[in-house]
Amino acid sequence: MTVVKATIHGAISIVNAIATGKGAALGISKKVNVEMETSHGNGIVIEIQNRPMKSRLINRVIQKIVPKSELSKTKLRISLDSEIPTGYGLKSSSAISTAIAMASAKLFKPQMNDIEILNVGVDASIETKVSLTGAYDDACACYYGGFVVTDNHRKKLVHSEKCLNRVSAVIFIPKSRKRGNVRKLKVSSSDFEQAWNLAKKSDYWNAMILNGLATSAILSSEPKIIPKLIENGALGASVSGNGPSIAAIVRNDSISKIKKIFSSLDGNTTVSEINNKKAEVYEM
Numbered sequence: 001m002t003v004v005k006a007t008i009h010g011a012i013s014i015v016n017a018i019a020t021g022k023g024a025a026l027g028i029s030k031k032v033n034v035e036m037e038t039s040h041g042n043g044i045v046i047e048i049q050n051r052p053m054k055s056r057l058i059n060r061v062i063q064k065i066v067p068k069s070e071l072s073k074t075k076l077r078i079s080l081d082s083e084i085p086t087g088y089g090l091k092s093s094s095a096i097s098t099a100i101a102m103a104s105a106k107l108f109k110p111q112m113n114d115i116e117i118l119n120v121g122v123d124a125s126i127e128t129k130v131s132l133t134g135a136y137d138d139a140c141a142c143y144y145g146g147f148v149v150t151d152n153h154r155k156k157l158v159h160s161e162k163c164l165n166r167v168s169a170v171i172f173i174p175k176s177r178k179r180g181n182v183r184k185l186k187v188s189s190s191d192f193e194q195a196w197n198l199a200k201k202s203d204y205w206n207a208m209i210l211n212g213l214a215t216s217a218i219l220s221s222e223p224k225i226i227p228k229l230i231e232n233g234a235l236g237a238s239v240s241g242n243g244p245s246i247a248a249i250v251r252n253d254s255i256s257k258i259k260k261i262f263s264s265l266d267g268n269t270t271v272s273e274i275n276n277k278k279a280e281v282y283e284m
Contacts, residue, residue, distance in 0.1 A: 011141035023137030041075035089241025097121035212238030
């Protein structure tokens with residue numbers, strides 16, 4: 001029996017990639033731990049917080065890495081422990097698929113490199129229809145930490161750097177999971193292109209604001225919230241991913257002010273530090 005553990009972090013959007021195929025994101029400290037245990041037998045057993053679950057995405061990632069001959073004689077037990085709420089635009093799918101790829105590679109294909117591991121999670125996300133673009137930006141932000149700027153269609157990391165500002169992400173998680181029609185984002189593709197060009201020049205907060213104004217008008221029932229957050233000290237603010245969560249980047253002395261603005265909305269607010277650390281995997 002062998003057990004490996006992978007730890008990876010979540011992220012928030014700087015630029016949504018749906019409209020143009022180009023995105024940018026920033027790592028946050030909320031994390032996912034994946035333990036993968038091999039034993040004699042066959043089949044894949046998945047648990048999250050000790051409850052059984054099924055996941056086409058996880059199965060697809062494993063099938064793309066682990067040879068059929070190995071799967072036929074190996075039982076895999078996968079245990080997930082996640083601090084990232086699912087379905088709110090905080091990159092839980094990218095984090096989980098990448099962590100599963102890391103663990104699978106560690107056990108069965110240790111020669112796989114960073115790009116190959118990332119591509120497996122991205123391809124599996126497209127194949128199982130978890131993501132329209134494969135979310136290469138999200139996968140890179142979860143995996144490498146810090147800021148990433150990507151061309152998702154070409155699976156290319158265009159620019160990356162650590163976030164050295166003393167800032168935190170204040171994230172509002174609405175009670176309702178309702179999302180707008182993400183395909184309508186293409187109507188504002190020139191805004192997203194402009195935001196991406198700002199991110200490429202490391203002007204992340206203005207990129208995030210422009211992205212926030214464009215996405216909230218289309219996806220969110222709170223389009224007035226972005227200007228309000230900026231007026232009250234947020235450096236950048238946006239709907240994260242396709243929503244419905246809203247993230248504001250703030251200096252640490254402004255956290256309480258931003259939390260107060262979110263308190264008028266129906267939902268919960270959480271604060272996360274920025275993550276600059278690369279994901280890691282090791283044998284236990």
